[in-house]
Amino acid sequence: MRVLVTGGAGFLGSHLCESLLDRGAEVVCLDNLSTGHTDNIDHLRSERFHFIKHDVTNYIYVAGPLDYVLHFASPASPVDYQQLPIPTLKVGALGTHKALGLAKTKRARFLLASTSEVYGDPLVHPQREDYWGNVNPVGPRGVYDEAKRFAEAMTMAYHRYHGLDTRIVRIFNTFGPRMRRDDGRAIPNFIHQALRGEPVTVYGDGSQTRSFTYVSDLVDGIWRLMQSAVHDPVNLGNPQEMTLLELAKRIIRLSGSASPIVFHPLPVDDPKIRQPDIGRARTLLGWEPRVDVDEGLRRTIEWFRGIQER
Amino acid sequence: MIDEELKAILVCPACKGDLLFEESRIICPACRKAYPIRDGIPVMLVGEATEWSPPAAQRT
Numbered sequence: 001m002r003v004l005v006t007g008g009a010g011f012l013g014s015h016l017c018e019s020l021l022d023r024g025a026e027v028v029c030l031d032n033l034s035t036g037h038t039d040n041i042d043h044l045r046s047e048r049f050h051f052i053k054h055d056v057t058n059y060i061y062v063a064g065p066l067d068y069v070l071h072f073a074s075p076a077s078p079v080d081y082q083q084l085p086i087p088t089l090k091v092g093a094l095g096t097h098k099a100l101g102l103a104k105t106k107r108a109r110f111l112l113a114s115t116s117e118v119y120g121d122p123l124v125h126p127q128r129e130d131y132w133g134n135v136n137p138v139g140p141r142g143v144y145d146e147a148k149r150f151a152e153a154m155t156m157a158y159h160r161y162h163g164l165d166t167r168i169v170r171i172f173n174t175f176g177p178r179m180r181r182d183d184g185r186a187i188p189n190f191i192h193q194a195l196r197g198e199p200v201t202v203y204g205d206g207s208q209t210r211s212f213t214y215v216s217d218l219v220d221g222i223w224r225l226m227q228s229a230v231h232d233p234v235n236l237g238n239p240q241e242m243t244l245l246e247l248a249k250r251i252i253r254l255s256g257s258a259s260p261i262v263f264h265p266l267p268v269d270d271p272k273i274r275q276p277d278i279g280r281a282r283t284l285l286g287w288e289p290r291v292d293v294d295e296g297l298r299r300t301i302e303w304f305r306g307i308q309e310r
Numbered sequence: 311m312i313d314e315e316l317k318a319i320l321v322c323p324a325c326k327g328d329l330l331f332e333e334s335r336i337i338c339p340a341c342r343k344a345y346p347i348r349d350g351i352p353v354m355l356v357g358e359a360t361e362w363s364p365p366a367a368q369r370t
Contacts, residue, residue, distance in 0.1 A: 047315075050315065050316045050319060052320065052351070052352050053348075053354060053355060054323065054354045055323070058323045058324075058356065059326060061320075061323075061326060064318065
């Protein structure tokens, strides 16, 4: 099995590469390192793992056969895609096009890493795959949401028009080791602040909800989706919903911190509620998140403690 | 520095041409670019490539 992973040096991409190598695959990893880092993949270096610093919005060439093309390249945190709005749109559009073209040439199976952000600030709750979403195309988050919506449309067009064997996974908030401390997302922020004993900053009144999936569960679901015959999008996420205030309290407790909680104004277009309906993944993939949120948080806190001491 | 299999995978991202491999850089003779190799990683980014001219002896 030979697999190409775009964005393979990022948080999710690196866990995915690692799991593929564990399954005996040969992995070609492309990343321009705009938000990814070689620290995430240094431990993977072997004769079965090839890393190329490459911008996938440019032409992609890989000699030899490929069985899978997994397109994970994109800035993914609001802080990152607001700093990199045009690269985010380009990698969703041009990068997806290049990756699809490569999969077509190689007759490889293609998997798009899409996102729960395609649902925007959802008007139905929880979100099923047949919900079309509520996205502000010109808002600050539009660059990411619309890039991923376009990427899904392009993927389905290659499936319908070229008969390409495609998969689309809509990834809900996922966490674990190798998240960037400064990526602006709630979990690394809270953990970083709690470990340093600084005030933990919650946006708004903290009543907005999210669901958090531990990265190993997500990677397991992606593997199952790759092996399935499901072309339609599939939600992967943990339906266990919690408020951000609750999350902050848990992180403070699990890290043994005495940090206080402070409240800051809510950012524009921040979704108020988000929870996956995972009926499709349950039925078609036999998938279910297994790692309890507290257990996942413990592992993540330990990892952050480790890099903080470095 | 770069293993044989990785050499076989790479082409010039600008012109898709064949490459020449040196110890610390990768050269595209067709569009006269040199791509750096940093920590064993081929940096195939057009923006980070430098201009490359063929050695004088090969010029006619």
